[in-house]
Amino acid sequence: MSARRALGYRKGRAANGEDPRKRYPIYPIAGGAPTLTEQRDEVAKLLADPDYDGDIDELLARADDIASKIDQANQRDARLRALKAAQMPAGDPAPDTRREQPGMQPDDRGVEHPVTVAEAFVRSKALENYRGGGYTGKFAFEHRAAPAGTVTTGTQPQQNTRVPGIIPQNPDFPLLVANLLDRQTSDGTTLEYMRDTSGPQSTWNKAAVVAEGGDKPMSGPFSFDLITTTLKTVAHWVPITRQAADDNGQLMGYINGRLTYGLEYKLDREILTGNGTTQVQGILTTPGIGSYQPALGNTDPKLITVRKAKTQGELALYPPTAVVMNPMDWQDIELDEDANGQFRVIANVTDPGAPTRLWGLTVVTTVAMTQGTALLGGFRTGATLWERQGVTILMTDSHADYFTSNTLVILAERRANVAVHTPAAFVRVTFAAAEA
Structure with missing residues (x-):
């Protein structure tokens, strides 16, 4: 057969x-x-x-x-x-629309949320239309919450198998100085605010118990300066090939690692040391902030110096909430030992989840802070970060000869400034003892 x-x-x-x-x-x-x-x-x-x-x-x-x-x-x-004919009853949750791209899953409650600028960018309708048009012209994307070389497909090898879940393209962002501040949205390009120059509350607070019929005391004197400034633009750009731009994984990594974090780092440095004229107003350059430095001949370790500076902030009636310092200074504090060779600050060095705290203060370490100096204060009480424009990503093929070489430009920028309205809420800490 x-x-x-x-x-x-x-x-x-x-x-x-x-x-x-x-x-x-x-x-x-x-x-x-x-x-x-x-x-x-x-x-x-x-x-x-x-x-x-x-x-x-x-x-x-x-x-x-x-x-x-x-x-x-x-x-x-x-x-x-x-x-197909079945109807969802009123009030039932919407079906799970789980995202399948790396880093695009809903949160624990099932609510979709692009957790980074890069995720929001690659999911945007604007990028989809721009790709569909062959990357011609320019488009901009805004997210609210000098080139080192052109990236190619060899910069980050393309993955043929897509693994579910968040695939980190870069190390986790550390806690930023900007996260310590109160953050508000500005409606214009000019920022005006009143800066309290009255000094510590202990010098003007005359409140007292008054006998019946007695005269009430008047507190003061108060003094304020009207500060007028403008929102500053922080920006940079990088080139990227069309092939790399077609791959969402590479594009997200590029925006997160090279553009977004670059903006965050520069803004952190400006918040600390900006000159307030051509740059963002820095807290350390604002007149009227407090200062603490060990006296001549004082050999207090850095651990003790921070504690005494905290007391100074409390005496000014502005309780500190955080301290910002250089990683090298924080290293000295964490490695400080007692007479028995035990670390004073951290009991278990094998616990990676131990919170970074000192004397009840949140510790932020950043190379934007000069070694040997720290900033301690009530950050939300003393300053506000005003943002006119969140992180905005622009992409175009219209740059020099990049059009003929199939290369695009990604530009990231933001507009912001800091209003240091209560300088007395901050204390500059100098670890080295005063010299004769």
Whole structure:
């Protein structure tokens, strides 16, 4: 018999004079399998043939098998139609629309949220349209919450298998100085605010218990300066090939690692040391902030120096909440040992989740702070970060000869400034003892 599986047998007269009772196999159409309908019709035809002399038991078994398969198909179709017709009752949660790109999953409550500028950028309709137009012209994308070389597809090898979940493109962002401040949105480009120059509350607070009929004391004197400044633009750009821009993974890594974090780092430095004229107003350059430095001959370790500076802030009636210092200074504090060789600050060095705190203060370490100096204060009480424009990402092919080399430009920028309205809430800490 042929290697093809016969559907059944038929009888007929052969042209060459063979026995007309000879059975001939029935095959499906070459190149395709018979459908259930075709199988049903063929078996039904054989069952209705009174002259069929094949294996009746096999024919009946095939009929039962085909009938069972048809019944299953009908049940599946009925279930499918019922499912499509089903309505969600009012108040039920929306279906889970889990994102499948790296770093694009909903949060623990199922609420979709692009957690980074890069995620929001690659998901934006603007980028989709820009890609569809062949990367021609320029488009901008805004997110609220000198080139080191052109990236190519070899910079980050393309992954053929996409693993579910967040795939980090860069190390986790550390806690930033900007995260310590109160953050507000500005409606214009000019920023005006009143800076309290009255000094510590202990010098002007004259509140007292007054006897019946007695005169009430007047607190003061108060003094304020009207500060007028403008929102400053922090920006930089990098080149990227079209091939790399087509890959969401590379594009997210590029925006997160080279553009967004670059803006955050520069803003942190400006918040600390900006000159307030051509740059963002820095807290350390604001007149009226407090200062603490060990006295001449004082050999207090840095751990003790921070504690005494905290007391100074508390005496000014502005309780400190955080301290910002250089990583080298924080290293000296964490490695400080007692007479028994035990670390004073951290008990278990194997615990990576131990909070970075000192004397109840949140510790932010950054190379934007000069070694040997720290800034301690009530950050939300003393200053506000005003933002006119969140992180904005622009992409274009219109730059020099980049169009002919299939290279794009990604530009990231933001506009912001700091209003240091209560300088007395901050204390500059100098770790080295005063010199004679």
